[in-house]
Amino acid sequence: MDEPSRRNVLVAGGTLGAVGALGAATPAHAGSLWTWSPRGSVAGSGRGVDPRWVWDEEADALVASLLDRGEVPGVNALLRTWTKNGQPLPAGLPADLRDFMERARRLPEWADRGRLATAVEFNEKRGLYLGVLYGFASGMMSTVIPREARAVYYSQGGADMKDRISKTAKLGYDIGSRKAYDPDGEMIVTCVKTRLVHAAVRHLLPKSPYWAKVADEEIPISQRDLMVTWHSLPTTVMKSLTAWKVPIPAAESAAFLHSWQVAAHLLGTKDEYIPASWDEADAQAEQVLKPVLAPTPEGVKLADILLNLGVAFDGTILTKPVLRAFTRFLLGDEIAEWLRIPVEPFWDRLLDVAWGPFVAVREGLLATFPRADDLYWLFDEFLRTMVLAYLSEAKPISIEIPQTNNPH
Template sequence: MIDTAAFEALKFQGDPLADAVIADLVATNRVGAVNAVLEHFRANDQPIPEQLPDTVREFLVATDNPPEWVDPDRVARAYDFFVDDGVHVASVLTFGAMVNCYAQPRASRALTLTHALAQPHRRLSETSQFVMNMMGRDAFGSGGAFVPTIQKTRLIHAAVRHFLGASGRWDVARDGVPICQQDMVGALLIFSVQVVEGMRRIGISVTDTEAAHYYYVWRVAGAMLGIPVEALPETVEEATELSKALVETAYGPSSEGVVLTRHLLDLYEKLFPGKVFDGIVAAMVRQVVNPEVADWMEVPHSRGWARVVTAGTGLVRALERYEDTSTLATTILDRAGALLLGGSVRTLTNGQSTTLTIPADLKERWEAAGRSPLPTEAGGTTRD
């Protein structure tokens, strides 16, 4: 049973460990120096830089390990799912999940006030890198790069809370703290159970078992992000219920959300040059998100492309039925997802090869299956 009062209380909870670190760095004027050091701190097994202040080092040590309840077998099964469908996960995440995030008025206002409005490519590339690192073979172990990603994300969120809270432009009594734990739970559900729902809307087959394993990894990530474990539903069924009952019901129109969505659409329309493809991105977004959300965010209607996208969804469903037995069907599905994500990556990074890094194990598996979203000629990089 959903505890509505407990969920509402999350609006006023930040991340005490990370918040204390940022408060110390601001008080001692060391934020810039720490940023410069942490930029080079990227691997789980990399020693913590000695030149960091004690408060930062203590935070990195305290947040270095995943929860004791983590089941490596379930994490491995989620990895296998991502190997098979990662390009489709990323496509739905970028076209659907980001719009759903903007449908949260409080979160959209925080993004706008922190100047993320003018940099949609940065937010999208950071989100993509987060997911890539999380879904690597050894994300939480010595061979991964996810732990530093988690730790730096917590510090970034704490910095936003500190500076936005001190700006006088945020009403804590009305809106709670910026990037509160309620926002964190909402984002986690958008990127996990809602992404699976979006995949199913466009005809990608995701079994209940695969959905459960994918959500499980996000639940582990949520605990490492500092979300109270009691706020994280244990099962994908409970997570779906919470998403529908409390997260999706909080969606609504806002001027900030509309503008953020427009910037997102502008960014992704660069994937399809020329006037002939005008409207295809909006049609794809409308296929993935709920119609009401699309209307609130003023996603344009395009009847012609809507019919094309709907027909394409039917084709995907037909191909999915034959994917296990048809090499042609598998190739078409994988190439479509790889093309979309590969184009997205190049757009997000402005053609640069170093911004988005696919873990080496994922890239090898995708290349072996002919489905890598970052072919060598596109400038993709891997982490050794």
């Protein structure tokens, strides 16, 4: 590998110049140049270091040590009982982990309870669209983010994709639930556990011979990667809602963003990389998400699994042609072709022509549209069934720290 290792970067690090120079020396692997300014972040300032070379020092060292000490099975067993944001941590956790988690579970100072409450209202009003978009726009997009697709495929969870999708769906479900960040909600717990999972993956995945063969990096899940995936979630969802002309009051749009800013923080993203506004988010996504999108054999397989999950849930409305057309409709021709999704002439055209008017009628902006009697029912049923299929995946499930990679 011709990349600087994290150790080298950290040794060289601290000085912006040194890190910048390392990034510039590896243009093929470093992705696009990082020029996004920390002034546009929730922190409002920062050193401006390319997050490609920043991971999660504290969590990574801690979880590596838990794995080396053989303490992960015991920790997972204890953490199964920790499910609610306001619940004390279970007794018996190793002291270093307990200290870390007590800090990691705190909401950032800039979290605004009022805005989080408005986000709940928005999620309730728009739950039907959000469920479909998290599951399908974000889920499918993650399959064309090469580093994510490879990490998911070769990590422990890759051996049982249905289980893994359930765990990921849990995060979408928790952030959208009425209690999300409240003491009896679960979003803080889900984020802190996920932060530990990501730290474990950084330690374990480099030991996978399968991953090492295809990876273009030494250590996965950099802070830049975290933000890439983050943009596949709220930024992409908001783009679709806007494209569908769903009317969203400015306060609700800002609140939805806020709930995701808090999530990014709790997942261990440094505040200087978390966009402060939608404009800043769009600008960052343009720089980090768009240029990395590409097909991989792993991503193509993952996309196929996602399509089949929908069909397995309900093959009458969620048929393969409908789901393929919906993927093309949401993500465009290029991504559909990367994922080897065939053209579905009938459904592709129907979505192009009738989805906009359907949303307009649903939103009370239009009285009717041609063939509305049949189509309104069909599209509405499709939305409802998709949300059910997606939520059924978010069944009560425990996010656990992995101890190995995918053996295949």
